[in-house]
Amino acid sequence: MDHGIRRYLASDESAWLRCRVLSFLHTAYFDDVQTAKPAAPPPGLELVAADSSGEIRGILDITIEGESATIDTIAVHPDHQSQGIGHALLQEATDRLLALKVATLDAWTRDDPSTLRWYRSNGFSETDHYLHVYADYYTDTAEPDRAIAERRSGLRPIKAFLHAKLDEEATIRKQFARVHVCRRFTQNLSR
Secondary structure (H helix, E strand, O other): OOOEEEEOOHHHHHHHHHHHHHHHOOOOOOOOOOOOOOOOOOOOEEEEEEOOOOOEEEEEEEEEEOOEEEEEEEEEOHHHOOOOHHHHHHHHHHHHHHHOOOOEEEEEEOOOHHHHHHHHHOOOEEEEEEEEEEEEOOOOOOHHHHHOOOOOOOOOOOEEEEEEOHHHHHHHHHHOOEEEEEEEEEEEOOO
């Protein structure tokens, strides 16, 4: 293994942002760009995988509330994917979560096949679903109007991000070009 896992440092922010955006570029989260790293307040975890020169290859942020934790961000730089970095970050986090007496870890993600396979292969099970719906004027000029029932005078909707129930999927997919199934994966950490 040519990387080590350590605590995130404020000086890592630029590399953290770069790793995240490049990792997400060819996924359903391609437009979920951050311009500053969100904090994972204590007792949350902020971990990075870095090589011996300090280059950030992977990132993992987890928020903790009582006995439950949520992965806020997990990303591996595209040049270093499929090398076990994500798994190593998860294993380090799991060890730390167990020491904090956290019972469950969950994560929300969209419908990217490789991401779904990764969660399943790392012991997570799907426990909830809903739809992420994007209404975009530049895709179909009627999409935002279909998404918003009441308009405010002087404002023209151009883009809208909405949630819908999974049982509405067939109807929603007929009306909007970009629809993702958002899935919650959960892992019981009890050993």
